[in-house]
Amino acid sequence: MGTSASGRQSGARANQRALQESIKRLIVDRGLAPGAPLPTEFELMKELDVSRHPLREAMKALEAVGIVDIRHGYGTYVGSVPLAALEAGLAFRGALSVRGDYADIRNLLEVREVLETGLVGRVLAAYDRLDFATLEDAAAEMEREAAQGRYAPAQDWRFHEALYRPLGNELVLDLLQVFWKVFNALDPQLPRVDDTPAVTAQWHRAILEALRARDETALRAAVDEHFRGIRARLTTN
Missing domain, CATH: 1.20.120.530 (GntR ligand-binding domain-like)
Known part of the structure; x- marks a missing residue:
């Protein structure tokens, strides 16, 4: 029996949440301070074993709450986590x-x-x-x-x-x-x-x-x- 569309969506959301948590854990484990650069997109893809599209989705979600700061053309940095x-x-x-x-x-x-x-x-x-x-x-x-x-x-x-x-x-x-x-x-x-x-x-x-x-x-x-x-x-x- 095939997986339903709602089931696939639920799984994708769970994967996104897990990926975002992995990125936050990486920041904490490495002791990166606000303003510090994150690894490059390629390095994160390799380290987190994830493809470019879900990684970019996760980064956009984390940027929305201030956890990362995406500076186009320069890289991604740890955000100041504003309120x-x-x-x-x-x-x-x-x-x-x-x-x-x-x-x-x-x-x-x-x-x-x-x-x-x-x-x-x-x-x-x-x-x-x-x-x-x-x-x-x-x-x-x-x-x-x-x-x-x-x-x-x-x-x-x-x-x-x-x-x-x-x-x-x-x-x-x-x-x-x-x-x-x-x-x-x-x-x-x-x-x-x-x-x-x-x-x-x-x-x-x-x-x-x-x-x-x-x-x-x-x-x-x-x-x-x-x-x-x-x-x-x-x-x-």
Whole structure:
């Protein structure tokens, strides 16, 4: 009895997944760092015992999630593994949630809040490495824009980036940026409550002043107030 078309497709998908795993394992086993060149296509075909077409399919799939970086005419390199795929997925779920009950957006906000609240102690511990000039400049620019009735999203992210960059954890920073970018993209579609530009600027000013005073209680209260305002927008649907 012949193999069905669906069976052949299922087998091909399994082979592709196995090939992609083999390429990832090769990168790990050889200790290749981001930006390092991979073996040539011919070398990979020989080492992995695979033909050119499935190898190229596997490389395209790995490139889509940032594991490899294909530079046409130059070769293939280990990628930096950005969180673009996560951002795209969260943005899509958020867009659907806007037209539903906001549940996915609330869940995402909860993850972001848990992360940022949990970092309060570490931010205070990094006090001597904080860039207060950037924090002040971002907060002041938010206040100037608020005086004209405008939000300043670029300065909002600049403020949060300056808060967490001194921690030296690039993954934390990347995750927070993904969360921030998803919320910023959805922001025009969410209902407004009392988070006027002036109120948003005040939240950030309160965080900065508590940080300057090294007052952990006040800092936690300011961070909580910041998120309380965002949560309020997601309970009016």
